[in-house]
Amino acid sequence: MREMTLEQFRSSVETGGILSVTLKAEGGAFYVNAETCKGDEAVLVTTRDKAPRSFADLRKAMLLLREMGILDARIDAKAWNPEQGESERPSRPDRAAAMKRTNAAVAHDKWFREQVEIGLKSVRKGRTRLANEFFNELEVSLADLPG
Incomplete structure (x- = not known):
């Protein structure tokens, strides 16, 4: 053949x-x-x-x-x-590892987006200050310190 x-x-x-x-x-x-x-x-x-x-x-x-x-x-x-x-059928550990990484990245992205949304809601409700406001106030406070 x-x-x-x-x-x-x-x-x-x-x-x-x-x-x-x-x-x-x-x-x-x-x-x-x-x-x-x-x-x-x-x-x-x-x-x-x-x-x-x-x-x-x-x-x-x-x-x-x-x-x-x-x-x-x-x-x-x-x-x-x-x-x-x-x-x-041969096992594909390389594909399994790639899928685990992909799933972990998706989970992290979901968590990160949730955290950003929580932060934005807090700002809208007036519970927190924006970072630049905080640092401006900190600079003023530090400038008032003796020394």
């Missing part, structure tokens, strides 16, 4: 080198297999490690094929086990 990166697969489609495409399920993922004009089979692989490119979401695979101009594909779901896909 021949391995093709996305770029190679796209070029083969554009030049008419792909006769048919099958989305074949294994476990919880789907893989793109193709029959080429030379009569051999090809599998879509990742660019970096040349591992078969898997799609946990069949819709994403179909969108990719449609983007390349493939509007007719066969689906082989005999070996599909959707429950297996959930357990094989």
Whole structure:
């Protein structure tokens, strides 16, 4: 079986080198297999490690094929086990940490806005003075001190 990166697969489609495409399920993922004009089979692989490119979401695979101009594909779901896909999904600690930072920032922003609103309400009710008024009074008081 021949391995093709996305770029190679796209070029083969554009030049008419792909006769048919099958989305074949294994476990919880789907893989793109193709029959080429030379009569051999090809599998879509990742660019970096040349591992078969898997799609946990069949819709994403179909969108990719449609983007390349493939509007007719066969689906082989005999070996599909959707429950297996959930357990094989890699954890994303980087995304979890980013979400925690985002949530903390949102919470801090909410708190800050509440504090500003409390301060503005106090000024409107005459309970507090503006900072420049306070510092002006402080300067006058300090100027009156001996020494």
